[in-house]
Amino acid sequence: MKEPNRVPIIRVWNLLLVPVQGELGDTQAEDLKRDVLGAIHTGNVEGLVLDVTGLWLIDSHLCAVLTRLAQAASLMGTRTIVCGMSAEIALTIQTMGLELGAVQTALSLEQAFERFGVRAPEGEEEDRPVLESDLASSVAKGESQ
Amino acid sequence: MSSAYDQLLSLLRRYISQINAQNILARAIREVGIEKHQVSEAHLGELASKLEPSLRLFLRPAALASLQSELGSIGRPSAPLESISLAIKQEADIATARAQARDMCEKLGARRMTIQKLATVVSELARNIYMYSHGGTLEIHHAASPTSSLTVRAVDSGPGITNLDDIMKGNYKSRTGLGAGIRGTKRLCERFDIKTSPAGTTVEAEVAV
Ligand SMILES: Nc1ncnc2c1ncn2[C@@H]1O[C@H](COP(=O)(O)OP(=O)(O)OP(=O)(O)O)[C@@H](O)[C@H]1O
Ligand SMILES: [Mg+2]
Numbered sequence: 001m002k003e004p005n006r007v008p009i010i011r012v013w014n015l016l017l018v019p020v021q022g023e024l025g026d027t028q029a030e031d032l033k034r035d036v037l038g039a040i041h042t043g044n045v046e047g048l049v050l051d052v053t054g055l056w057l058i059d060s061h062l063c064a065v066l067t068r069l070a071q072a073a074s075l076m077g078t079r080t081i082v083c084g085m086s087a088e089i090a091l092t093i094q095t096m097g098l099e100l101g102a103v104q105t106a107l108s109l110e111q112a113f114e115r116f117g118v119r120a121p122e123g124e125e126e127d128r129p130v131l132e133s134d135l136a137s138s139v140a141k142g143e144s145q
Numbered sequence: 146m147s148s149a150y151d152q153l154l155s156l157l158r159r160y161i162s163q164i165n166a167q168n169i170l171a172r173a174i175r176e177v178g179i180e181k182h183q184v185s186e187a188h189l190g191e192l193a194s195k196l197e198p199s200l201r202l203f204l205r206p207a208a209l210a211s212l213q214s215e216l217g218s219i220g221r222p223s224a225p226l227e228s229i230s231l232a233i234k235q236e237a238d239i240a241t242a243r244a245q246a247r248d249m250c251e252k253l254g255a256r257r258m259t260i261q262k263l264a265t266v267v268s269e270l271a272r273n274i275y276m277y278s279h280g281g282t283l284e285i286h287h288a289a290s291p292t293s294s295l296t297v298r299a300v301d302s303g304p305g306i307t308n309l310d311d312i313m314k315g316n317y318k319s320r321t322g323l324g325a326g327i328r329g330t331k332r333l334c335e336r337f338d339i340k341t342s343p344a345g346t347t348v349e350a351e352v353a354v
Contacts, residue, residue: 021162023208023240054162057243057261059268060329064322088261096265096329097315 007032009039014046015116016078017109020066021054029065036069040076047116048073051109053084060098067101074102081105083112150184152219153192155251159244160212161203169199189219207237211244227287233301234280239271242283249285249295255354262333263295263352269326270299270348276321278303278346293354294335302345309341 007028010017016039024032039045050066052058058066070080083106085093093100106112110120150170157166173195174181177188184192193216200209229249231242246267250260267283274281281301288294306327311317313331317324327348331337336351 022160022203023205023237025205025236025240028205056159056247057264057268059265059272060323060326061268061272067323088257091258092261092265092333095332096325097332098323098325098329 006035009035011039012113013118014044015049015113015118016040016045016047017049017051019051019054024055024062024065033065033069033072037072037076040073040078045078048078048080049109049112049116050080050082051084051112052082052089053086053109055089056086058085058089058093060096063093063098063100067099067103070103071101079104079116081112081115083107083109148182148184149186149189149219150181153184153189153216156212156215156219157196159247160208161200165203169196172199186219189216193217205237207235208240211237211241215244215248228284230282230284232280233271233274233283233299236275239268239275242271243268246285246297249287250354253287253293253295253354259295259352259354263297266297266330266333266350266352269330270297270350273326273346274299274301274303277301277306281345287354294351295354296349296351299348299350300345301347305341305343305346306339309339 007018007020007022007024010019016036018032018036020032022028036048040048048070050069052066055062066082070082073080081104082100085105104115106115154166154170157170160166161169171181173192174184176195177191179188193213196216197209197213200212204212229245231238231245233239233242243264246264247260250263255263263285267285271283274283278301281299281303283300284298286296286298288296306312308317312324312327315325315328319325327339330348330350333352334350335353336349338349340347
């Protein structure tokens with residue numbers, strides 16, 4: 001049986017999406033690494049997306065956990081992108097001078113998927129309902145493009 | 146903070162994601178037979194027991210216990226938190242220390258960036274105590290004057306740090322982590338003092354509010 005607070009690993013076509021959340025202790029970090037590498041080993045995995053939206057704090061230990069996971073995935077031929085980092089976390093990591101190593105980052109989950117070549121379906125732009133967040137971001141961009 | 150509902154939600158949010166927190170809380174409130182806006186401190190006990198089964202799905206026992214103890218202290222008239230002292234022995238104590246640091250900041254109305262800095266400093270120092278000594282204590286003090294600031298004091302009686310110079314210069318390669326915890330912590334602080342000897346290590350780190 002699956003332990004209740006094991007981090008889920010979601011397969012989306014040939015990508016693995018891992019919504020990292022909760023308190024990631026040493027045991028959870030080990031489990032996560034084993035589960036992810038196990039999933040990669042079963043084959044047909046082109047990319048790993050670590051979504052950290054659910055984390056409110058990333059310290060150097062957690063950076064090391066994520067970096068090592070990405071390194072191990074890379075040894076198995078799978079590229080990793082971390083997405084969903086809050087501005088506060090990003091600033092803290094930068095101030096501390098922490099190195100995320102070879103791990104790439106993307107702002108949003110959609111951007112992470114796009115980096116792996118997943119595109120929104122044709123017509124998506126016109127057809128889908130306009131979300132409040134879209135309005136907010138176009139205001140923030142000043143609708144320049 | 147405005148209401149018992151907000152307090153509950155912000156407490157849950159520190160342990161689980163926003164969306165899960167809202168769903169679980171909405172369900173518990175329904176089960177108690179009240180509406181969101183009616184939630185008051187009188188319902189906390191009943192809500193806590195309705196929340197438990199759902200929380201079990203998301204949290205390890207240690208985290209669940211720490212959440213429950215925090216639930217118990219909601220609504221109790223608390224003196225303005227001037228200081229906190231915590232024993233650091235097990236890994237779960239690190240999460241508790243972080244959560245308490247965040248609480249203290251919120252009570253002081255600190256900015257989000259300040260919360261992030263303080264909680265990160267606490268996390269780094271608590272983890273070092275847990276990993277490299279046989280346990281120690283972590284204190285957080287608030288001083289209102291001359292300027293508002295928070296001081297973290299981490300004390301342990303472990304074997305001490307032998308190569309502090311290299312660590313501070315970034316010339317140290319850690320076997321266990323990035324080896325950037327202490328150096329990075331110093332960069333987050335207004336003031337950072339570390340005293341270490343074979344009898345133990347004491348770190349004092351001050352973050353402006
Ligand atoms: N309280 C302590 N008692 C004894 N040794 C310590 C203590 N704190 C740190 N050390 C030693 O100093 C080294 C550097 O600590 P630092 O926190 O900077 O990096 P780290 O813990 O190795 O990695 P991380 O980047 O995950 O924090 C540790 O590897 C450890 O050997
Ligand atoms: Mg450390």
